Amino acid sequence: MDKQELWEDLMFEIASTNIIKFDNREDKVFLGVGNKSAKLMFIGDDPNLYENGEGEMKKESSGEFFIKLCELVGLNFKNIYLTNFIKCNAKLSEMNSSEIDFYKDILQMEIALVNPTVIIPLGKDVFNILNESDDRIEDIRGNSFEWHGNIKLIPIHAPSYLIKNDDKQKGGPRWLTWQDLKMIKGEL
Numbered sequence: 276m277d278k279q280e281l282w283e284d285l286m287f288e289i290a291s292t293n294i295i296k297f298d299n300r301e302d303k304v305f306l307g308v309g310n311k312s313a314k315l316m317f318i319g320d321d322p323n324l325y326e327n328g329e330g331e332m333k334k335e336s337s338g339e340f341f342i343k344l345c346e347l348v349g350l351n352f353k354n355i356y357l358t359n360f361i362k363c364n365a366k367l368s369e370m371n372s373s374e375i376d377f378y379k380d381i382l383q384m385e386i387a388l389v390n391p392t393v394i395i396p397l398g399k400d401v402f403n404i405l406n407e408s409d410d411r412i413e414d415i416r417g418n419s420f421e422w423h424g425n426i427k428l429i430p431i432h433a434p435s436y437l438i439k440n441d442d443k444q445k446g447g448p449r450w451l452t453w454q455d456l457k458m459i460k461g462e463l
Contacts, residue, residue, distance in 0.1 A: 278311075278388065282306070285306065285381070285384050285385065285388065286306065288384075289362050289381055306358060306362065306385060307356050307357055307358025307359070307389075308357050308358075309352060309353070309355050309356040309357050310353060310354055310355060310356055311356060311388065311389055312389065312390070313354055313389060313391060314354075314391050314392045314393060314463060315354065315355045315356070315392075315393050315395070315459070315463060316356045316357075316358065316386065316389055316391035316393070316394045316395070317341075317355060317356070317357045317394075317395045317397055318358055318359070318360060318382065318395070318396050318401050318405075319337075319341075319357070319358075319359050319360065319397035319398070319401065319433060319434065320359065320360045320361065320367040320397070320398060320400050320401050320433070321337050321338075321366075321397070321435045322359065322361065322363075322366060324337060324434070337433075337434035337435040337437075337438055338357070338434070340437070340438055341357075341397075341434035342357075344434075344437075344452070344453070345456060348456040348460055350456065350460055356389050356391065358382070358385060360378055360382055360400075360401050360404065361378055362381060367400055375404065379404055379405075382405075386426075391426060392425075392426060392463075393426070393429060393459065393462055393463065394426055394427070394428050394429075395428075395429050395431055395459060396428060396429075396431075397430075397433045398412060398430070398432065398433030398435075398436065399411060399412040399415065399430065401430075402415060405422065405428060406420065406422070406428060412430065412432060415430045416431050416432060416451065416452075416455060417430075417431065417451065417454065417455040417458065418430070419462070427462065429455070429458075429459055429462070431452050431455040431456070431459075432448050432451065432452045432455075436448065437449055437452055
């Protein structure tokens with residue numbers, strides 16, 4: 276089975292479950308966007324990171340903001356893979372434990388297909404699910420953690436948090452994220 280068939284099987288697995296709740300017929304199931312062989316993978320928990328599987332960004336969304344921030348630091352979107360923990364238009368805070376376990380399994384399959392060397396959890400919730408911990412973002416952001424298969428986890432602030440908190444002062448969340456992204460670029 277080639278890699279494209281594995282991606283299609285993964286989409287079928289997601290679409291065929293009854294765990295995903297749709298509000299209307301226009302809701303879609305989607306995986307991430309970007310380079311499916313990227314060494315750098317970002318994982319968020321915000322349904323506004325991207326609009327669909329084609330990578331289209333909603334105007335003034337957290338995804339559009341985040342991609343611009345990455346490009347400013349020199350991380351080209353063509354060289355990264357961006358995905359969301361939840362594979363439909365829902366929020367992580369709305370999920371129960373069996374739903375979270377389902378999405379974690381799907382995410383692990385997605386990670387195996389991309390095979391990155393560095394994963395950037397966007398916010399503490401994604402990091403804590405992947406690392407099975409209960410850490411505060413202030414204690415973990417910008418640090419490198421060894422994960423399965425010699426993959427590094429480097430958590431940073433979630434783009435949605437940065438939009439709400441636009442403190443650009445030295446030591447503020449946006450400044451710290453800027454420093455983190457420069458460090459991540461250096462890791463590659």
